[in-house]
Amino acid sequence: MQEKQTFESAITELExxxxxxxxxxxxxxxxxxxxxxxVALSDDCSKLLEQAQQKVSILIEKDAKMVKKEFEPNEK
Amino acid sequence: MQQALSVSQLNQYIRLRLEQDExxxxxxxxxELSNVTLHRSGHIYLKLKDEKSVISGVMFRFSAAxxxxxxxxxxxxxxxxxxxxxxxxxxYQIKISVMKQTGLGDLMAQFENRKKKLSEMGLFDERHKRxxxxxxxxxxxxxxxxxxxxxxxxxxxxxxxPAAEIVLxxxxxxxxxxxxxxxxxxxWFDANRAADVLIxxxxxxxxxxxxxxxxxxxxxxxxxxxxxxxxxxxxxxDYTICDFVADVRAATPSMAGxxxxxxxxxxxxxxxxxxxxxxxxxxAKYSTFASKFQNLQSNAYLSDPEKLLSRYSMRLDQxxxxxxxxxxxxxxxxxxxxxxxxxxxxxxxxxKTLSRGFATVTDHSKIVSDFSDLAVGNVVTVRLxxxxxxxxxxxxxxx
Numbered sequence: 001m002q003e004k005q006t007f008e009s010a011i012t013e014l015e016x017x018x019x020x021x022x023x024x025x026x027x028x029x030x031x032x033x034x035x036x037x038x039v040a041l042s043d044d045c046s047k048l049l050e051q052a053q054q055k056v057s058i059l060i061e062k063d064a065k066m067v068k069k070e071f072e073p074n075e076k
Numbered sequence: 077m078q079q080a081l082s083v084s085q086l087n088q089y090i091r092l093r094l095e096q097d098e099x100x101x102x103x104x105x106x107x108e109l110s111n112v113t114l115h116r117s118g119h120i121y122l123k124l125k126d127e128k129s130v131i132s133g134v135m136f137r138f139s140a141a142x143x144x145x146x147x148x149x150x151x152x153x154x155x156x157x158x159x160x161x162x163x164x165x166x167x168y169q170i171k172i173s174v175m176k177q178t179g180l181g182d183l184m185a186q187f188e189n190r191k192k193k194l195s196e197m198g199l200f201d202e203r204h205k206r207x208x209x210x211x212x213x214x215x216x217x218x219x220x221x222x223x224x225x226x227x228x229x230x231x232x233x234x235x236x237x238p239a240a241e242i243v244l245x246x247x248x249x250x251x252x253x254x255x256x257x258x259x260x261x262x263x264w265f266d267a268n269r270a271a272d273v274l275i276x277x278x279x280x281x282x283x284x285x286x287x288x289x290x291x292x293x294x295x296x297x298x299x300x301x302x303x304x305x306x307x308x309x310x311x312x313x314d315y316t317i318c319d320f321v322a323d324v325r326a327a328t329p330s331m332a333g334x335x336x337x338x339x340x341x342x343x344x345x346x347x348x349x350x351x352x353x354x355x356x357x358x359x360a361k362y363s364t365f366a367s368k369f370q371n372l373q374s375n376a377y378l379s380d381p382e383k384l385l386s387r388y389s390m391r392l393d394q395x396x397x398x399x400x401x402x403x404x405x406x407x408x409x410x411x412x413x414x415x416x417x418x419x420x421x422x423x424x425x426x427x428k429t430l431s432r433g434f435a436t437v438t439d440h441s442k443i444v445s446d447f448s449d450l451a452v453g454n455v456v457t458v459r460l461x462x463x464x465x466x467x468x469x470x471x472x473x474x475x
Contacts, residue, residue: 007239008211011343014350021357028365035358042351049340049347052239056230058221059245059264066264071244073227 007048014041084163091161094168100159103170105131106178109151120147124155124170132169133157139173145282152178183283187290190317194292199299200320206304208324208336209272214241215336216271216303218261221246224279225308225329232333237340243271248288249278255291262297262305274301275332276318277308289316298322308332430461447472 017038021031058071081089094100107124114120118137123130133155135143147153157172194200215233219225226244233242245261248254258276265271276298278286288294289309298305298321307322308329319325326332377384422428426436437444438457444450447469454469 006211006213007343008213011211011347014347018350018353018357021354021361026361028361031358031361035354038354039351042347042354045347046344049239049343052237052340054230054234054238055241057241057243059243066245066268068243071221071242073221073230 005044005048007045007052010041010044010048014038014045017041083166087161087163087166090166090168091163094159094161097159102156103159104154104156105170106152106154107131109147109153110149112147112149114146122147124153132167133172134169135172135175143175145177145284147175154178177282177284183287187317190290190292191320194295194317194321199295204299205323208304208306211338212237212240212272212336214243214271216265216274217242217244218247218258218265218274218276219244219278219329220249223249225249225277228279228328228330229275229308229333232330233337236334237337239340240337250281250285250288254288255294258288258291259293259297262294262301266297266301266303269303271303273336274303274305275308275326275329275336276305276322277326277329277332278310279329280310280314283314286310286314286316289318291317294318295321306332306335427461430459433460435460448474 017034020026021034021038026034056071056073057068059066060069061067105124107126109122110125110130111123112120113122118140120135120140122133122135124133125131135147154176155170155172156174157170159168160171161168198204215229217226217229219229221244230242233240245264247261248257262274262276265274276289278289286309289307295317298307298318304324305322306324306326307316307318308326308331309316309318310328312327324335326335372378430436436459438459439450439454441457444456450456450469450472452469452472455466456469458465458467
């Protein structure tokens with residue numbers, strides 16, 4: 001459907017759907033479409049959060065450029 | 077001739093004399109450190125000197141453990157301790173219980189001056205402070221890769237918002253090279269737009285350890301940096317120039333993690349709230365429409381259209397019968413008037429007069445009311461009740 005949905009874009013869209021639904025001037029048909037979209041978006045939001053795995057990288061200088069490498073903090 | 081003492085007797089005597097001296101047992105002395113040796117045992121051996129003189133000193137492990145900095149040659153310090161004598165070598169030294177860095181007064185003055193200057197330049201102005209992004213995708217961290225700060229930040233961010241990526245730019249966070257290293261890191265992130273938010277900081281330390289965060293070049297680098305920056309230097313009590321110039325000051329690196337990350341648990345709650353709100357709103361919408369529909373359905377005219385018709389047909393009937401009554405009344409009026417007029421007319425009819433013996437005289441159908449208009453010999457018509465006669469005028473007289 002969309003290229004790449006971020007948590008931010010999903011939750012922002014969900015907020016605007018709620019706002020529309022709260023308004024008086026949606027027809028019942030529009031309201032049902034908005035509802036379906038909203039439910040899908042809230043699923044996406046939860047999924048995006050659940051699937052997220054913190055990536056930690058460290059920058060290393062290589063050929064005068066900084067490149068990312070996975071970072072393992074040394075435990076105490 | 078006095079009796080000679082042995083060397084050890086003399087040294088013992090000196091030791092006892094010095095140990096009984098109140099001043100020497102609670103001495104406070106300032107000087108510069110030299111020949112500092114950090115022994116493996118944890119004891120620190122050193123010399124304390126000024127321009128003219130020098131004294132040996134030792135700080136035993138249990139006292140050294142309380143130091144908030146690592147003593148180095150050339151540092152100005154003030155020490156508290158007692159003078160003791162080492163009898164075997166006949167030497168005396170100061171046994172140090174507490175050591176503080178001096179010259180800190182100078183550093184504090186420098187800090188205040190710089191803070192005032194940069195504040196006047198507008199570097200700390202509120203209007204330059206940017207808000208932190210609500211959902212950072214990349215969190216740039218500038219600190220030591222081996223310090224506690226990065227571990228604290230990673231721990232807090234993983235708990236709160238694992239959706240964000242953490243990118244660490246390893247930097248020196250104390251010593252002469254540190255400021256330049258921090259500046260490089262800030263400028264790199266800024267130039268490459270490599271993060272949505274930056275954390276610059278380190279864990280706690282002495283004012284000298286944190287000194288690089290008071291660097292003027294670093295202040296300008298942060299001031300010019302387009303990426304919102306959180307300063308997280310030392311503990312709550314430590315304030316640096318970096319704290320003032322950054323968009324947000326965090327009391328500690330952990331706090332910086334909290335400030336930079338939204339709490340995903342809050343978001344799970346928010347999402348489920350939004351979801352139930354969706355259902356509520358749709359439900360409300362549905363029942364609004366349903367009740368509107370019901371209202372329409374129960375409307376009398378829709379359910380029984382004849383009712384509407386019967387109302388109108390009743391009105392039509394009423395109007396029709398009213399019209400008929402009215403018409404008859406008017407007609408009656410006219411008939412009545414006509415009858416009266418006929419009677420009146422009848423009363424005035426000349427025929428009635430003729431029947432009483434009166435006659436009308438006409439000349440060529442014109443009523444003659446005066447014979448002087450006519451001449452003798454003219455023929456006029458004389459009409460009585462049932463007949464008429466043409467008569468010739470024989471004579472005209474005045475009546």
